[in-house]
Amino acid sequence: MAFNLLSNITVDELRNSPKSKDMITVRNTDSIPTVFKTLSKNGILSVPVLNEQNRPIGLVDYVDIVNCVVQIINHTDLLGNDYYSFLEREDLFNHTYASYVTDLSQRNPFIPVVKGASLLEAITVMTKNQINRVPVIENNVNGEGAQIVNLITQSAILSYLGKNIEQLGKWSLKSIKDLGFKEKKVISIDFNKRALEAFELMANNKVNGIAVNDEKGHIIANISARDLKELLNETRVFENLYLSVGEFISKVRQQDYKAVNPSISCHMNDSLANIITRMVAANIHRVYIIDEERKPIGVISIHDILNIILENINNNVPPTNKPMQ
The missing domain is CATH 3.10.580.10 (CBS-domain)
Structure with a gap:
């Protein structure tokens, strides 16, 4: 299908x-x-x-x-x-x-x-x-x-x-665990660090978004490269880079960074279809897999979703109909 x-x-x-x-x-x-x-x-x-x-x-x-x-x-x-x-x-x-x-x-x-x-x-x-x-x-x-x-x-x-x-x-109604998604290290930053350090982490790790954790290691937000678009003003364009990550998120999104958005996280027993639906509704590019203590144990990006869809297609379409690699 x-x-x-x-x-x-x-x-x-x-x-x-x-x-x-x-x-x-x-x-x-x-x-x-x-x-x-x-x-x-x-x-x-x-x-x-x-x-x-x-x-x-x-x-x-x-x-x-x-x-x-x-x-x-x-x-x-x-x-x-x-x-x-x-x-x-x-x-x-x-x-x-x-x-x-x-x-x-x-x-x-x-x-x-x-x-x-x-x-x-x-x-x-x-x-x-x-x-x-x-x-x-x-x-x-x-x-x-x-x-x-x-x-x-x-x-x-x-x-x-x-x-x-x-x-x-x-x-697609199967859980992400049954589909083969596994725990993996999540690139994250403490909410008290400077926003500039968050963007350095993205650059050094060649990713466009990282998790933001509180003092207990709980995920509370996501910060991404596209958040830079909120920095534009007439003067001192890069002033916000020197705010803490928490202050930066609060300022550019006009919301308290401590107000956790549930759409950015999921569990291993959530279905792929459910995750896709939530990501579309929230207009986000990744969700973080969390454990019972709300600590990040993995991440699912749009890349991961497209990869698993192609894998399913290649495993179920007759060889003559397979897309060229």
């Missing part, structure tokens, strides 16, 4: 993904503040980068910007006790360009599919290369080369799965 659900829809039909007429782009010569403002102003997590011939050379997202921020701070010895010395050097970002930041995180390579490809093909490319989004391209009729006409994101795919959850099949 999952095979039919994903192979019978093309990437052009997927909703919640930007189409060519709505496609926001930046130039390879645009500065990091310009890219940052483009992402924030348009409420998007990633943007294609075009060269002088208007051809795509890659993608930039908040994870790449996190890596850029961390690199500049560390390479210029700006990691002081306050943010004022850092703000005095914000000019550094004005001389750092989109062409440099493109896939700086090494998690955002430009690996496209062609217009008309099935969603199953896009998911296969996404999971094989461990990427968060897949550009859709077509050759320009005027001979100007390939152009981006769509951008398939993990969130759009998850939303589609959530709306068609019953078509995944009865296997």
Whole structure:
């Protein structure tokens, strides 16, 4: 059933993904503040980068910007006790360009599919290369080369799965434990640490989100690269990086970080279908598996969900119908 659900829809039909007429782009010569403002102003997590011939050379997202921020701070010895010395050097970002930041995180390579490809093909490319989004391209009729006409994101795919959850099949009603999900180390940070340290952890571990724990090691929140989009203001853009993680979350989300959102956690006996439904409703990219003491013992990302779906398809579709790897 999952095979039919994903192979019978093309990437052009997927909703919640930007189409060519709505496609926001930046130039390879645009500065990091310009890219940052483009992402924030348009409420998007990633943007294609075009060269002088208007051809795509890659993608930039908040994870790449996190890596850029961390690199500049560390390479210029700006990691002081306050943010004022850092703000005095914000000019550094004005001389750092989109062409440099493109896939700086090494998690955002430009690996496209062609217009008309099935969603199953896009998911296969996404999971094989461990990427968060897949550009859709077509050759320009005027001979100007390939152009981006769509951008398939993990969130759009998850939303589609959530709306068609019953078509995944009865296997999705199994618990995540029965489906083979196991306990694993969770990258986390204490809520009293500085927000900047949280983003350093993301950059060093090449992830786009980590758990936030209280003094007892209980998970109370999640902080991700996309939270950077809430930092934008007219002056002192990076001031919030020097807040504690707890203060940062409270400020950017306008809620008490101690008010635990139950949607960010699950248990081993929860079904995959239930987790997908909750993630779609809460618009989140990962949930943390917790034990009886509410301590994180694992994490499930959209990548993990797409991987288990492909595994189920490959195990149940006759060899002649298997998608190409």
